[in-house]
Amino acid sequence: MTDLTLPDRPEPPEGADDVWLHCIECGHALPPFDDVVFTCPECDGLLEARYADYPTFDDFSGEGVWRYAAALPFDEGVSLPEGNTPLHEVPRLEADIGVRNLRVKHEGMNPTGSFKDRGMTVGVRVAEELGVDRLACASTGNTSAALAAYGARADLETLVLLPAGKVAAGKIAQASLHGARILEVDGNFDACLDRVQDLAARGEAYLLNSLNPFRLEGQKTIGLEILERFRDEEGRFPDRIVLPVGNAGNTAALYKCFRELVHAGALAPGDVPKLTGVQAEGAAPMVEAVREGNAETRRWDEVETIATAIRIGNPVNAPKALPGIRETGGTAVAVSDEEITAAQRDLAGEGVGVEPASAASVAGLRKLVAEGEVSTGEDVVCLTTGHLLKDPDAAAAAGRDPEDVPNDTDAILDHLAGKDVGGGLFGRLRGLL
């Protein structure tokens, strides 16, 4: 019924013993670092990294992403360092949503404020191995911030293509200060990805979007951290991981993480968490495919949502991620912008500051529990992918308005007691009379 397997006898291609690339469509295998490739040279299918050996939990030591070197193509990378993010308890939200156990894995606590750093530490290491001199990505913002920082760290030129007018202020500021050349494209994210794929195909840049299989190797470590920490603190693995979905790279990475652990005998097939994807209603091709039982996603040309990070109509990793959702027994759900903002406030009320896309996971869980699709007896981990400060405008709009008060302690106390003297528009008008 479920496909949580990898080939029993991996067959490395000539010239590669430990790690190689494997096409998920036609099975073609190729050495990892001989040529710069992003998709299968035979059939253009998606590639994934395969290893001769898969580690168990006993093979990991140290901290952060590189704790999991035994599951990665290198022992170390260009590091800031990344990973080792908190797995928050959120007791009020847990009681309010009504599941047995709710944890929040806050990926906004990575060095540039999003999970993208986990992919970049590995991806930029591979770029060094290949000897490329220009890195590039299309981005809704976070990938560009991470690429700019890791590119700067590695002293490599970086180019980022962004949908003009649709990227949150914090992310552009990061890409800019870390020294990336920012190209604002008149089109949405999917158009930016088309352009950067063309640049990569012409040999003009090394592509570091999640189409790059090595990015996803780094992102697997989210799953490894969740499983290890949840098991250490709760004595079991979580039943479900709920995450926001854009290009579906993380969904694909978590599925790969689980399959590798099952293959190594470190995780029983029955213990694999159900992968549950959440998209914004205005950009939900994955939800459509899961709900309609389609093998592929339909490209949405018009997409819109307050969660600009996941304003994506053509999730390129869908061929890897759709089986992940289905085979783990998960599901997918779409949430409105209002539901996203409400969840952002809920998380903030527990002290966890996230950007709108991140809050989609909690909004989706709330909806699935309310609709009876997720049982109240479950242990759930919601992934929050980016920090509140990434999108200061959305945070300010969702939060309380500042109150004007005069420079006078008694007046401030009166104001706090509800007497409107001096402060606010009324007070200012009265002051003028």
Ligand code: F0G
């Ligand atoms: N959450 C945040 C905060 C993101 O920035 C992204 C993707 C996602 C979720 C979706 O992750 O693509 O793996 O399904 N951001 C990309 C970017 C597209 O360019 O920063 P996914």
